[in-house]
Amino acid sequence: MGKNIFSQKQFHDEAAARQWFEDARWPTGVYCPKCGSLEPYKTKKTGVYRCKAKECRKDFTVMTGTVMERSHAKLTQWAVAFTMGCASKKGFSAHQLHRQLGCQYNTAWFLHHRVMEAMRQGGLDLPPMGGKGEIVEADETYFGGVESAKMRTATTSGRKFTKSGKGGPSQKRAIVTLVERHGKVRSFHIPRADKATVAKIVTDNIHHESRLHTDQSRLYTSVGEMFGEHETVNHSQKEYARDDVHVNSAEGYFSIFKRGMRGVYQHCSEKHLHRYLAEFDFRYNHREALGFDDEARTVAAIKAGEGKRLTYHQAG
Ligand SMILES: [Zn+2]
Numbered sequence: 001m002g003k004n005i006f007s008q009k010q011f012h013d014e015a016a017a018r019q020w021f022e023d024a025r026w027p028t029g030v031y032c033p034k035c036g037s038l039e040p041y042k043t044k045k046t047g048v049y050r051c052k053a054k055e056c057r058k059d060f061t062v063m064t065g066t067v068m069e070r071s072h073a074k075l076t077q078w079a080v081a082f083t084m085g086c087a088s089k090k091g092f093s094a095h096q097l098h099r100q101l102g103c104q105y106n107t108a109w110f111l112h113h114r115v116m117e118a119m120r121q122g123g124l125d126l127p128p129m130g131g132k133g134e135i136v137e138a139d140e141t142y143f144g145g146v147e148s149a150k151m152r153t154a155t156t157s158g159r160k161f162t163k164s165g166k167g168g169p170s171q172k173r174a175i176v177t178l179v180e181r182h183g184k185v186r187s188f189h190i191p192r193a194d195k196a197t198v199a200k201i202v203t204d205n206i207h208h209e210s211r212l213h214t215d216q217s218r219l220y221t222s223v224g225e226m227f228g229e230h231e232t233v234n235h236s237q238k239e240y241a242r243d244d245v246h247v248n249s250a251e252g253y254f255s256i257f258k259r260g261m262r263g264v265y266q267h268c269s270e271k272h273l274h275r276y277l278a279e280f281d282f283r284y285n286h287r288e289a290l291g292f293d294d295e296a297r298t299v300a301a302i303k304a305g306e307g308k309r310l311t312y313h314q315a316g
Helices: 003-007 014-025 075-087 094-101 105-119 195-205 218-224 248-264 270-285 294-304
Strands: 135-145 172-180 185-190 211-215 229-233
Touching: 003 075, 014 075, 014 294, 075 094, 075 105, 075 294, 094 105, 105 270, 105 294, 135 195, 135 248, 135 270, 172 195, 172 248, 172 270, 185 195, 185 248, 185 270, 195 218, 211 218, 218 229, 248 270, 270 294
Parallel strands: 135 211, 211 229
Antiparallel strands: 135 172, 172 185
């Protein structure tokens, strides 16, 4: 993220910010967010359009039907929030936004969470990852501390799954990530790193004809049998790659995530961890290698904010 990026007009001029958001959301022309009609007209009120369709007649702005709806923040503030979330590899925090905007912390917190919500991918309607003969890596890691006893990472017998067999991650938050080789990522914060939980994530998300690559963790032994191929690397034998078999993409993702969380997010409460993962997933899935520069990534996030709203309102 260039130092002078915030000298651009959309970050301090409300009309320019509105135009910037309209260009991102409606690149081929304004349409009604309620009925899809392509013939809205401008009303006398700044930024307000009215749908021409007889049975609709909805008034709307560029914020309607997006994560920005019913917010009192300025569009210039939203522009800074979206840009901070998308133009930095490490992501951003409410604290950084608070400093940049000079606004109240609560406002920054709210903007930050709504931008993260825009960046969250859909649920079960996502297409399966991989495909016939394509490689998908699955791997897990542990991060931060857990806050409640029932969130502890252990099997029902209390035995913990670990990479090396030593130490225990029971006080840490478990994360599973799936990465297509040279493609996209999906990450999950799971309450328990046990076989059933991991198997469900893997089978729900990965095409069964894919080549599944994991390490030799017992978490993947049974679920591996449900795939075209299941190939493993033996990390305990210091084997990190064998021909094209490895989980280096997953480990690369984890290192970006952990570095970003260390540098930026000092107070990520566990209940929000999945949102932070979604944010890192979004940037990874819109990275330069996949054809997105900072601007294209920001526009993608604004577009992705359509049709989403948050259901919680408290800071923390
Ligand atoms: Zn309409």
